Amino acid sequence: xxxxxxxxFVLTGGPGAGKSTLLAALSARGFAVAPEAGRAVIRRQAQxxxxxxxxxxxxxxxxxxxAQDMRAYQEMAAADGPVFFDRGxxxxxxxxxxxxxxxxxxxxxxxxxxxxxxxxxIAPPWREIYANDAERRQDWGEAxxxxxxxxxxxxxxxxxxxxxxxADVEARVRFVLSHAASAA
Numbered sequence: 374x375x376x377x378x379x380x381x382f383v384l385t386g387g388p389g390a391g392k393s394t395l396l397a398a399l400s401a402r403g404f405a406v407a408p409e410a411g412r413a414v415i416r417r418q419a420q421x422x423x424x425x426x427x428x429x430x431x432x433x434x435x436x437x438x439x440a441q442d443m444r445a446y447q448e449m450a451a452a453d454g455p456v457f458f459d460r461g462x463x464x465x466x467x468x469x470x471x472x473x474x475x476x477x478x479x480x481x482x483x484x485x486x487x488x489x490x491x492x493x494x495i496a497p498p499w500r501e502i503y504a505n506d507a508e509r510r511q512d513w514g515e516a517x518x519x520x521x522x523x524x525x526x527x528x529x530x531x532x533x534x535x536x537x538x539x540a541d542v543e544a545r546v547r548f549v550l551s552h553a554a555s556a557a
Contacts, residue, residue: 377450381489382553383461384537385527386496387520395496395537395545396459402546405452409459410441411468431472439465439480446487455553462487467526471519484530492556493532494549495524499539 384392393409400406411427414437418425425433442462449456463484466476498517524534535552537545 377456378488379490379556380455381446381449381458381461382455382492382494382549382556383458383463383489383527383532384494384496384549385460385464385467385523386537387498387516387518387523389516390496390499390520391537391542391545392459392496394542395549396457398542398546399457399549405449405454405456407445407449407456407458410438410445411460411464413441414438431469432474435465435469435474435480438468439483443483443487457549457553458489461489461493463526463530463532464523467519467522470526471522484526489532490553490556491531491533492535492552493527494537494552495520495527495534496537497539 384396386392393412396406396408411434414425414434415427417423418434418437424430425437427434439462442460442465445458446462449458462480466480466484469476469480498520527534538548540548
């Protein structure tokens with residue numbers, strides 16, 4: 374386990390639940406933030422008409438996310454103070470499970486060895502703010518199933534889940550910072 378793990382906080386959940394907006398607000402306040410691997414992989418793969426896309430090759434997409442998440446984990450060890458991750462390495466295992474694919478041993482090892490703070494923030498599905506975009510093609514039902522898969526994988530890995538309130542961004546920032554400070 375990394376010496377920095379106690380200050381690495383994951384925000385997970387289904388798509389369209391406000392994670393990226395919350396992380397942008399934390400970044401604007403000067404906190405280190407690791408962006409979501411999935412969106413970055415989709416942008417890069419779409420740019421080159423690659424196959425590591427969730428609608429073309431789910432396993433290749435998962436491997437690309439894992440590589441990016443592991444790189445972000447390593448890079449963020451040099452950051453000072455708390456670091457907030459838009460999803461974490463266990464999200465890759467959750468994604469594979471959601472897709473009905475087996476979790477390869479190397480993904481399970483990455484989840485076991487590259488740990489985050491014991492409290493994980495999870496954004497519950499929020500119908501009122503859910504919207505699709507060029508990178509988010511999941512329908513509402515898949516968003517709900519994704520939330521359940523992420524909750525299950527993090528709990529199975531021994532993390533405690535803290536549900537983000539359905540509240541405005543400022544209230545969510547206060548919630549996250551309060552719980553992150555109490556974990557230090």
